[in-house]
Amino acid sequence: MEKVYAGKSVSVDSNGYLTDLSQWNKEIAIEIGKEEGIEEVTPKHFEVLAYLQEQHKKDIALTIRGVGKSGIVDIKELYALFPKGPLKISSKMAGIPRPKSCI
Amino acid sequence: METKEKKPLEKVCIICAKGNLEDVYASLVMANGAVMEGIETNLFFTFFGLEGITKKSMNHLHTATTGNPAMKMPGGLPFPTMLGGLPGVESAVSSMMRKQMDELGMPPVDEFLEMITAGGGTIYACKLAVDMFKLTKEDLSDEVTDIITIGEFYELCDGDRTQIIFT
Numbered sequence A: 001m002e003k004v005y006a007g008k009s010v011s012v013d014s015n016g017y018l019t020d021l022s023q024w025n026k027e028i029a030i031e032i033g034k035e036e037g038i039e040e041v042t043p044k045h046f047e048v049l050a051y052l053q054e055q056h057k058k059d060i061a062l063t064i065r066g067v068g069k070s071g072i073v074d075i076k077e078l079y080a081l082f083p084k085g086p087l088k089i090s091s092k093m094a095g096i097p098r099p100k101s102c103i
Numbered sequence B: 001m002e003t004k005e006k007k008p009l010e011k012v013c014i015i016c017a018k019g020n021l022e023d024v025y026a027s028l029v030m031a032n033g034a035v036m037e038g039i040e041t042n043l044f045f046t047f048f049g050l051e052g053i054t055k056k057s058m059n060h061l062h063t064a065t066t067g068n069p070a071m072k073m074p075g076g077l078p079f080p081t082m083l084g085g086l087p088g089v090e091s092a093v094s095s096m097m098r099k100q101m102d103e104l105g106m107p108p109v110d111e112f113l114e115m116i117t118a119g120g121g122t123i124y125a126c127k128l129a130v131d132m133f134k135l136t137k138e139d140l141s142d143e144v145t146d147i148i149t150i151g152e153f154y155e156l157c158d159g160d161r162t163q164i165i166f167t
Helices: A026-035 A043-057 A064-068 A075-081 A086-094 B021-036 B047-052 B089-103 B109-118 B127-132 B150-156
Strands: A002-005 A008-011 B011-016 B040-045 B122-126 B144-148 B162-166
Touching: A002 A026, A008 A026, A026 A043, A026 A086, A043 A064, A043 A075, A043 A086, A064 A075, A064 A086, A064 B109, A075 A086, A075 B109, A086 B021, B011 B021, B011 B047, B011 B150, B021 B040, B021 B047, B021 B089, B021 B109, B040 B047, B040 B150, B047 B122, B047 B127, B109 B122, B122 B127, B122 B150, B127 B144
Parallel strands: B011 B040, B011 B162, B040 B122, B122 B144
Antiparallel strands: A002 A008
8 A cells, every 4th residue: 555645655554554664754754643643743752763663673572661661761751752552653653563562 | 325333442441350370460461452552441450369469469479280271381291280289389380480471571560560550541459359358558559549449440431432351
């Protein structure tokens, strides 16, 4: 599937997650954030997104607990940044696949 | 024409009534999973489930080595019930299990409770069971919001997209 974000056509899966991280840029993240109800994407958001992308490249499974121990945000802050789905929404904004994590 | 409107779950109320390692974790995983999905979550501990929120016991929960037909030896052979009854065996098996869970990234109970409340989930203890076991609020994890009656718990379960889960 193709979707247009910030004037750029990107390929996404049926849940709207980017399938090719190389097509990602910050404007895309901001637009996905808007769709998910995040009005203002702050530098802190981008720090989390960068961390997620890095972990994804290293093939490390993402968990809330892992992000909470990253030193960037604790779990409470993560929920505050990405309400109603901290891992789901942040992964979508980061342009990485939907996390297959239960924790 | 048939129209199918999706009605996503909005609230879950989970009751944990047993104090085995696996029962408490089942409740914690479901509660935390719901919080992660943005679902309003109430977690209610009652009877032996209170072990899971009692400071003294919550990080040392046991799994039953007798009367547990699913229990296997390392390697997959059946676990003899007689062996399970020997002193120290349940303790050793339980600590082995906790270690394996830790390796999978599963947090200890105290941290799991913190994760649930950090995401906005709420944890309650059953008044009747707390009285029965002669516990006080101070004996319970700081993540426990309140000790409430079953009636008060049902009041929290309102809404037509709410599910009650009993483990």
